[in-house]
Amino acid sequence: MRSVLAHRELVLAGIVAAMVVGISLYAPAFGQRDSLLGVLNDTSFLFMMAVAQMIVILTRGIDLSVAANLALTGMLTAMVAQTHHDLPPVAFALLALAIGTGLGLLNGSLIAFLDIPPIVVTLGTLAIFRGMIVVIGGGSQVNASDMGENFQTLPKLTVLGLSSIFWIAAALSLAAFLFLSMTRAGRGLYAVGGNPTAARYCGIDPGRQQLLAYAISGAVAGLCGYLWVARYGVAYVEIATGYELTVIAACVIGGVSIGGGVGSVAGTLMGALFIGVIVNALPVMQVSPFWQMGISGAVILLAVVINARADRQEGKLILAKPRREAAQGRS
């Protein structure tokens, strides 16, 4: 039992599967193929953003600016599309990646070179990025008709009933898995988060790893910004407001430790899918969408409490009651 419980990803996958089955029994419409594929399509953004956030959290950091980055990059690429209808979709994606990476590097350099706490830096850039949308775009929105055909072709492609956004998320997740498990830089991220001092003695530069993590986070947020705007056909100031907390919630449910050094791509994806299933199931079950926030809050707390029980270590108790120690037969 303990060995199964140790594999958090399996437990989570079991819970998600049980939820899907349970909801399908209650509302058969949810269990149909198209509906299930729809869940995957709708959760694609959360998959990507959560995996990127996990990489940042691994280094003991946090990136609160991802949703603002997504909105700013989405607006900027949409504005470019307004004047350059005929650029190929790949050019927009590359542009979004470049802008996103730039914004991520800004976070990363403030954190890595100036040692400012990540939560402070990204709190500041969250406000700055979001506000820059108004400063640059004048507060107006860009509609689908202004963007041109090319801009919107990519998200409309489907393969095997799943949108290209899902396949991009799948490819990114696979890449993240390989990167984190096979490459020196990927292992370095765990090392820096697990024990920065030890990592430094091993010749790993924590600053460089942090810079890398925030660049990845920014790049993914930027790419999602383009895909988001292209898919929903509108760019405006408040896109994805507060989404950063959903992304972090997916990580936490997926077992990523805020203390750094612990987390897996599979777990994070399961955490994201968990939220995705709930979000998509509520309307099918004819539950008011207003329940969504309360449920995800309760789920986070539940996951947190269960995690805490699983991770509790002996010997951390300071000034323990003598009776308890005697009962455990320790001196």
Place this chain on the structure above:
Amino acid sequence: MSTEPQSTIEPATRERERARYQVADRAPRSLAELVLRWESILLVLLAAVIIGNTLVSPYFLDLYNLADATYNFSEKAIIALAMALLILVREIDLSVAATLALAALCIGFLAAHGFGTLLLILTGLAVGLACGAFNGFLVTRTRVPSIVVTIGTMSLYRGIAQVTLGDQAYTSFPADYLELGQSYAIAMPPTPLSFLIFLLLAIGYGVFLHGTASGRRLFAIGANPLAARFAGIRVDRIRFALFTLAGLMSGLAAILLTARIGVVRPNIALGWELDIVTMVVLGGVAISGGVGTIPGVVLAVFVLGLATFGLSLMNVPGIVINVLLGLLLILSIAVPIVIRRFTGRAGRHGD
């Protein structure tokens, strides 16, 4: 150290001996240190904000305008005081705005059913207290980082408000309740109740933190929780109390806010948690704990509040003001670090 020549070890030993036998109550005060204190930098910033705004707008230095400006930050500032203590002990509470929303919901519900002002006030305080205590319970019992716990309770508290209220709003309040938030508590100089409460609380928090042994314990916990526990400080009990206090302050802010605007929607005070953390961090409280002062937080509240007020007098849109405040937050922390890199002096005290 062993490779150092003999002559440099001797002063170091002397230093250590002195440290053992003469424990100073406070660091020696020199003019240079006073000038380089974080509070001094904030004071200069505040002066710059006031002078700049006065030069740009003739309406800025109007007593009644300034009094009305305090409405916009007093409720946040009240919560910021408790948040400062939490961050000082290495914790954080991101659920304060959601707690406010839930307390406001309960106040609005009872008001809509015809209950009186006193009961509404007690309800706001009680709901805030309960939410804060629940946070404290989860943090101290599960030992999960408070940022995670309070992201969860943030969704939970605001989720409850959303489920209950949906897209509706409570708009009926007793007249004497609204009077609390919409009239001046003192006629001359014009002082809104919320601002008066903030000032009194700030004095209370300042005396507690800097003048009592209990206050010093918070610094001990923030500097090293483990050592503090071994020193006999009830770390978990204090943590629990501070989360409860933050909830209570959120409840108080809910009373003042609902009395001022006279309407409760589920999105009331949305995103305030980040504004409040900004106030505290700009006030010089280190996210890593153990460093910070109440006067610093109060100064930061005034800098942020008056800068926002001045910019809105110039018709700068709110979201653009956020850009400037975000820049202010990052620059105010980055610039002293850069200066310190080049000069080797401490800009932000402690560290």
